[in-house]
């Protein structure tokens with residue numbers, strides 16, 4: 001299999017999961033401006049929409065959309081519990097988290113990141129995104145991970161998104177004007193997640209350490 005990624009982008013989430021599962025997957029880096037791979041190939045041939053992540057299976061089939069990719073990967077080794085069993089209520093809770101992170105957090109960041117790049121400030125989305133992070137912080141009260149005591153694919157997704165904000169304790173890459181230092185549950189969660197060998201390996205491979 002091949003994972004197409006841009007360093008520090010949302011593709012960091014499936015990248016982490018690949019290492020959690022101990023899978024041997026080729027990493028193909030895509031340039032975020034030219035959309036060419038390191039080998040000079042046109043990434044639009046893989047995903048005509050141009051964005052990462054994309055997972056190419058052994059038979060050449062391409063799976064797009066991070067939420068689908070991490071569930072596909074997690075289901076390859078169900079005994080590790082990175083995705084709860086099909087048809088269980090917890091599976092729908094996981095999809096609830098992945099949908100929330102995708103629609104309410106991931107896409108909430110984009111105008112802020114563009115604004116940071118353009119040197120302009122966008123007021124409208126910031127308070128919403130901050131309120132949502134405060135809500136996540138409250139959900140983490142008394143829990144080790146988003147779904148309870150077990151790390152799941154949703155934690156890998158949140159880890160990639162948290163890296164786009166600001167806090168002293170973050171291994172941040174992009175720097176949108178969203179601050180997390182006051183969110184103590186999120187901080188404790190971050191310390192647990194960043195210490196995982198799979199996360200360290202993925203960060204190292206993306207040149208983020």
Ligand SMILES: N[C@@H](CCC(=O)N[C@@H](CS)C(=O)NCC(=O)O)C(=O)O
Pocket residue numbers: 006009010011032049050051052053064065066067102
């Ligand atoms: N709906 C997609 C969105 C993926 C996405 O936003 N990817 C961004 C990085 S986080 C990207 O590749 N942007 C580069 C581009 O669109 O050219 C998913 O959830 O997988």
